[in-house]
Amino acid sequence: MNVIEIKDLRMNYGQKEVLKGINLNIDRGNIIGYIGSNGAGKSTTIKILLGLVKGYSGSVYIFGNDIEDINNKYKNKIGYVPEVAKVYESLTAREYLTFIGQVYGLSYEKSDKKARRLMEILKIEHAYESRLSSFSKGMKQKVVIISSMLHNPDILFLDEPLSGLDANSVLLIKEILHKLKQEGKTIFYSSHIMEVVEKISDRIILLDKGNIVADGNFEQIKNTNFEGSLEEIFNQLTGFEEHSNLSDEFIKVLKEV
């Protein structure tokens, strides 16, 4: 059974067609690199899958159930790291994480124990009782990552999850994702850092202006399209060949007096 099945997914915002008929079947135990230019429709797709955006046409099945039909029960099996996470700054990490844990159906005690241990492993345990407003960017990101995984979800949607993390933490999170995948978890990984996507993804899906323009593992995409790194392939497939001219122009404007 496919963990996620998307059929002819379309979404408009006013006159603007943001998704133009997406079809996707996703197996369990995969890391899916979901990439595309700014405004391509990645976050919109993820928000539809999470039940946060309505008004789409087509259908979305998660664990074989239409997300319109299943009273949101599937949400306890999903974790989400949004691109820009809104944490409650006035709460301590402990208050925030135990709250999120309980939203996902864990007991207070269980949430507390797991959250403290996870913060310890990510080396921010000293701040467990501190307000989130006092956290650095990377520390906040670690809390958001913990909050998305505390309930051990089967599907993870990660939007730029490594943002603000130092090199050691990046290494650790990548390793965790790899191990979660081996345990059968499905990870939807959306990012603009092509080197990371190229390395960690079992399958890469490239969205361009609301359409899927490439789908396969890195080798397949390389063979059926162009040679080069994922970054180069991305630029070619999204038709971006003018960086040299644009950078010249940018600097020319800077020099204007």
Ligand SMILES: Nc1ncnc2c1ncn2[C@@H]1O[C@H](COP(=O)(O)OP(=O)(O)OP(=O)(O)O)[C@@H](O)[C@H]1O
């Ligand atoms: N709530 C909204 N109302 C109107 N238009 C929206 C809304 N949300 C997104 N859009 C538009 O939909 C398009 C796709 O946006 P989306 O956030 O899905 O892109 P993205 O691929 O995630 O981009 P990025 O890489 O910049 O995060 C954009 O043109 C955006 O302006």
